[in-house]
Structures are given as structure tokens and as C-alpha cells.
Amino acid sequence: MLTRAEIDDILRLIDGSDFTELKLEMGDLKLELRKGGLAQPFHTGQNIPAGGIQPQPPAPPAAVPAPVVASGGGSEIPAPLLGTFWHAPRPGAEPFVRPGDSVGADTVIGIIEVMKLMNSVAAGIAGTVLEITAPNGELVEHGQCLIRIRPH
Structure with a gap:
């Protein structure tokens, strides 16, 4: 149970x-x-014992966070959901992006794994990757910065 x-x-x-x-x-x-x-x-x-699980009203769908302009330059691309962030499509494979790479709004920058389901994360803006801030294989929170991009 x-x-x-x-x-x-x-x-x-x-x-x-x-x-x-x-x-x-x-x-x-x-x-x-x-x-x-x-x-x-x-x-x-x-x-289910008394005082156990109580039904709750459904939560509204979470909005996907928009890129945030960082004080150190560039735009921060936030995690759209909670899960494990992966830099590459599988272990040993080349990462989706590296610092210095040029990306488009629809370029996949990583994968967030949630309950064994892999969710691609797109850059959301066109630009040059400045930094990958989220460690590979680590848990990321909803809204946490994954990478920084200098917009074109």
C-alpha cells in the first residue's frame, strides 16, 4: 500500500x-x-482508515515557465517540471547541447525523466548556449535554471 x-x-x-x-x-x-x-x-x-487519504480538488495545469533574463547575462531556461535532468539521450551519447552551441527555439537542450517517462525540453529561444547549470543525472525542481542562453 x-x-x-x-x-x-x-x-x-x-x-x-x-x-x-x-x-x-x-x-x-x-x-x-x-x-x-x-x-x-x-x-x-x-x-482506508478514518483520517486517511481525503479527495482533493484537481490542481490547474502548471504553466511552462518562460525564459528569464539573468543578471549575469543571457536568459535562463527553466525546468518545465520536476524530475531528473539528462544532458544526453542515453548514457555515453553526446550531449544535446554544449556551451558555445547555437540553438533555435525548438532545439532540444535535455531530457527530464519523470517516473521513467522521458520529456524533451526545448530551448524556447534562439541564441548561443552560455552555460549548462543543471548537473547531469540530478533532480531539478520546476522552474530551476537548466541552461543559460545569450539570445540572438
Whole structure:
């Protein structure tokens, strides 16, 4: 059975992502989460004690943060969701971008992994990569700076 802390972690991951629905089945536990829309009943196959998990209204979808102009120069490209940031498409592969690379708004700068799902992150602006600030394979928070770009 999932603990309240584990369910809270799942809710934070979904809230900070572009996903609108999650279905999880573990043994007798069946959990369905949806952003927006009407709440659906779920069945755990187990009794939830009084004072246990309480239904909450769905959270509005999180807006994707826009690039922020940094005081040190360039624009900071923020993480659109919480997860593990990867510089390359797979271990041992060349990174998506390096400092000095020219990028377009739709250039993939990295991947954020959330619950084994890989989410490509685009630069959002055209320019030259100044610095990659988020470490490879580390957890990043929603809105945390991933890279800095000097706009063209």
C-alpha cells in the first residue's frame, strides 16, 4: 500500500508536469489521477482508515515557465517540471547541447525523466548556449535554471 508521503510525491510530480492523467495499479491498489475535469472514484481493494487519504480538488495545469533574463547575462531556461535532468539521450551519447552551441527555439537542450517517462525540453529561444547549470543525472525542481542562453 502507498503511504501518504508517496502519494503526495506522485501528486507533486504530476502537478509539475505536462501530464493530465495517471493510472497506477499495484496488486489490489488501483489509483487514477487526473488534472482538471471531474474527480473519478477509485478502488484500492483495501480499507482506508478514518483520517486517511481525503479527495482533493484537481490542481490547474502548471504553466511552462518562460525564459528569464539573468543578471549575469543571457536568459535562463527553466525546468518545465520536476524530475531528473539528462544532458544526453542515453548514457555515453553526446550531449544535446554544449556551451558555445547555437540553438533555435525548438532545439532540444535535455531530457527530464519523470517516473521513467522521458520529456524533451526545448530551448524556447534562439541564441548561443552560455552555460549548462543543471548537473547531469540530478533532480531539478520546476522552474530551476537548466541552461543559460545569450539570445540572438
